[in-house]
Amino acid sequence: MEDSEHLEHTADGQTQEGFSDRVYLLASVIFQNNYLEKPAAQTLVNYGKKRTLSLPEVTDGEMQRAAYELAFNSLKYQELLESIILDSTFYLSQPLPDDQMSLAVVMLFDFQDRKFIPRKCENTDEDVKEVREVELHLLRFTAKFAASLARWRIKHELLSIECMLPESVRIKQERASSLMLYAWVNSLKSSLDEVQRVLNGAGFYRVRSVGQLQGKTFCQDPHCEDLLVFPAPLRLHLEPTSLLSNHKLIVQDKACCLGPNAVRPLLQEAENGDVLMAGCFSGLTVAHTESLIAMKQKSMGNDKSTVFVCVGDRTEAQREKLQRAVNAMGCKNVKLIPKSFQSLDRSDKQFQKVQVILLAPRSSLSSISNPVEFILQEDGDTELLQDLARGSIAKSKLESLVVQQKKDIDHAMQFPKILSVIYTTYSSYPEENEEVVRGVFEQAPACGGNGQSQTSLSSFSFPLDSKDLLFKMEPTEHNNGCFMAIFTRKDPQHVKDPVTEDSVEAAETMEKPQRKRSQAQLKRRETKSNTGSGTSLKKSSVPSPKVNESGEAQLARINSRDSKKNPKLEPLQKPYSWSNTIRLNHFPQQTVPKLKESTPIVLPKINSSGFKRSPKLEPYGKSNRWNKVVHPYPTTQEVLKPTVISLPQEDFPALFPPHVRPKYRASFNNHM
Structure with missing residues (x-):
């Protein structure tokens, strides 16, 4: 029991008794690689010239998470910690080299967070001499550190040091402590019924919604049928059930589960289509994608679909980690491609059956409330820690991300046999979401005269008349946020x-x-003209230039003449194009009771779960360039008088409608 209490972390990632020496050492290296470097005239503390240091090897996942959390918190309060070090004369009086100041800063943050109480630790084989020396220097200045911190708070009139953080960072910090625990059922090793029985046997009982979660309860996510939701503290109670250790229940953020759930319905049922994945994601996302595909194809009696994963831009350690995760989940049809997505040859024979491309390019992670845990689980970009600690991303870095995101979408759309492209980000910036989609279609008119193939942007169309173009999940106290756009090809035949x-x-x-x-x-036409009145056989035998025309010229002349007579007549060969929309029939339909004509209705802009529609994109170019697409969502018919509608709070918009419970889930009702 004492060991579990010692490892129990607060929302900021520290223990009440301090960390081990290796955690401090790893945190100092992370801080050294990511601290905010100021101009020479504004530099208060010198951390040395070494950057991009190699991280010490840490196999313990809990220890790694604690080190990243400690470094991230030190980045948040870098200005405060430097002020304390200077005001207390620690920086000038202690003979520490500049290379050890990163270690002093991260240990000082943990020191003040524990109210300057010395940590309780014993001498072990893992002791680090460098850490113990810095700790002794810090302990000599305990009183001066406390006085400097008090003077700093009085000077800035702050009740606590959290008040100095930007508002966006404070909000995320508060949300991180209340996020729900999401876990999807691995159909490759188990089923929803089996997981339900195990949970019931362990004392869990099911409730109807997230708002009712309290104690040992769980509910089914209203948008992903294989996703279960638990209160965050129940992670420890799930361990004894062996569901996690046997990989039957996989803990993962909901924002990462929406993309794989969008893949399954996009695959053609009559064909064994493949899936191509590219971007920043973990082996859990890859396994989740295959799990959902296998669930769909199980009823069809085949499992021939392959999930291709681009890993060319990953380190060897990341590739091995992804492969181990995929093998542990029971995946059999996953193939790693040792190439970057941009270098893939779209005419390669192994990609000829790929129907769906799932893109998760690097993004700012601005809609993630717990960035450290998310980055570690999804193999994210640790270089974003400095920007996330400040609450905003540098303009140059954001522009670089946007350029790469547009390139990935463009390259994905040039695959000749792709039916759908799913674009996902974990950003709240419109520059990475709506404006990226708009920018892709802005290039369509410019690409028309460059002689590109029909798979290029010049053949794309955009349904500007659609009301539900994009899908966006806003971050709340229960979940992180994400953005998703699905591009579907018209006339795939x-x-x-x-x-x-x-x-x-x-x-x-x-x-x-x-x-x-x-x-x-x-x-x-010729027969009719020859048999008409006033026509002789001799006249018909005279050579005519029209008779000597080639078949292609005749076809062009007939199409041109028919189009003049009937402007609505389409040419004999109709070109295909792309559209960007979320198709409602990709997800189970929602049954909505019919309302009386006299019932007043009001549509809320944002519902209780944080979902909202993105603003409609403005048209670009001439209106006749865009092919009108009949949107599959149920839309409100036009009426002569405005109607106000009030929906129940538990109803969700038509972007991700709740699924219909299948028959095999009837066992849930016995425990409600």
């Missing part, structure tokens, strides 16, 4: 790569019946 022989043969095969129809129309 016409999708062929024009540079391959197969596409040429397919185009010729498609053109033959069209030629036959146009030639038959030409013969009927």
